[in-house]
Amino acid sequence: MNEKVRSELEVAGKLLEMSFEDVQAKWNSIITDNSLDVNVESELKLGLTLFRQWFTGMKAVKESGKESSNDGLVKTGFGIILGVEDARDYEAYSRDQLVAEYMRDRNGAFNSGKFAYADGNTGDYTISQILNGELKERKWTKELPDSKMEVDGRIIIPIDERKVLPWGGENPQYGYPRAASNWRRNVHFVGGLEGQPAQYWCISAKNDTAKNWDVKANEYLHIDLIWDADKNAAYPVKDTLANVVYNSQMESPRDVSGMPSMRNLVADKLRDKVTGLMNLENYHNSVQTKPAKERIVVTDGNVTNMNMNPNKTGNRTLFISDINADFNYEDGGYSSTPCWVPPHIDIDFGIGSHVMVIGRTSQSRNQETGELRQCSINVFGVIVLDKRGNPVNVQDSGEQYSDWL
Numbered sequence: 001m002n003e004k005v006r007s008e009l010e011v012a013g014k015l016l017e018m019s020f021e022d023v024q025a026k027w028n029s030i031i032t033d034n035s036l037d038v039n040v041e042s043e044l045k046l047g048l049t050l051f052r053q054w055f056t057g058m059k060a061v062k063e064s065g066k067e068s069s070n071d072g073l074v075k076t077g078f079g080i081i082l083g084v085e086d087a088r089d090y091e092a093y094s095r096d097q098l099v100a101e102y103m104r105d106r107n108g109a110f111n112s113g114k115f116a117y118a119d120g121n122t123g124d125y126t127i128s129q130i131l132n133g134e135l136k137e138r139k140w141t142k143e144l145p146d147s148k149m150e151v152d153g154r155i156i157i158p159i160d161e162r163k164v165l166p167w168g169g170e171n172p173q174y175g176y177p178r179a180a181s182n183w184r185r186n187v188h189f190v191g192g193l194e195g196q197p198a199q200y201w202c203i204s205a206k207n208d209t210a211k212n213w214d215v216k217a218n219e220y221l222h223i224d225l226i227w228d229a230d231k232n233a234a235y236p237v238k239d240t241l242a243n244v245v246y247n248s249q250m251e252s253p254r255d256v257s258g259m260p261s262m263r264n265l266v267a268d269k270l271r272d273k274v275t276g277l278m279n280l281e282n283y284h285n286s287v288q289t290k291p292a293k294e295r296i297v298v299t300d301g302n303v304t305n306m307n308m309n310p311n312k313t314g315n316r317t318l319f320i321s322d323i324n325a326d327f328n329y330e331d332g333g334y335s336s337t338p339c340w341v342p343p344h345i346d347i348d349f350g351i352g353s354h355v356m357v358i359g360r361t362s363q364s365r366n367q368e369t370g371e372l373r374q375c376s377i378n379v380f381g382v383i384v385l386d387k388r389g390n391p392v393n394v395q396d397s398g399e400q401y402s403d404w405l
Contacts, residue, residue, distance in 0.1 A: 079191010083381025113161035146180035185210035220247040350389025
């Protein structure tokens, strides 16, 4: 156990007059119920935050002489989801990197402890791996870890080769198999707890909650989360998805007639992320050193073109322009920004519509010239400000095939 965690548990147990075993059981329950990985610094800190909240509540109850009915870690918030990022399996990316390294230099990857070999048959495997610079071999009669892979005729098992974690702590999982999956998804939300002003939150979903996230955007709802206002962060629990209640479906829904318009709500609560299309490249350059969660952009424009045929990642493409931009007759019209829209976002509007998009900017280089291409936006959410028509595919001019014959 992490020494800092052990120290805090011991202090809490002494003040609450509880055995270390009982306090430790509570700590383990918090970690398990919230699917936290204590080997990740941010999740270890979250675990300590939740434990401290529990301790504070228990201490207050103890001093009042009353009995506690619940821990009070999870609270219901009210608000609206503005955007949902795609779920990503970070272990899948790590496995792809490992396979590429294996095919390039398998001996080097093995000697650095990045994987173990599993030779033999079910119930009678020999596991070989490098641990602390030494070759370790042992028999294995159990099922192999779910993360196992067959590569070039041999079974390999990805191994956590990090002795030290990124923030300097010892890695208790060093030498052990990596997980089969590690799903993550960020959800962007504006709202808050009862009696508190609304603000922007980034909901960090994990594992099954991340994979199965199906909560509607752009609709007021009540949602159970663990809230950390100082970090604008919120965290789902195992029952979050099952307990979402849409305001419109309640017998006595909350009156939202006095709420600001979606445009004004977003402009107010995400004001530091709002920029015009004509300033998009400058904004992109200004946020490049920030963590991904903070590299959010909110902008608006008129839809000048769209391609409803999904590309290889499943995205459709919107092209939006600032109506204040000059029209260039020689170059074919307005300068438009490509917006990549994932499958989970419904496009039910047509060309000429005025939309607000929430997403993250990107900018690639032309591989032949080295020049930077125009900024584009990976979209998390779309708010239709003025709907015109229905989605259509505008025909390509065919110029890209002009030399076909």
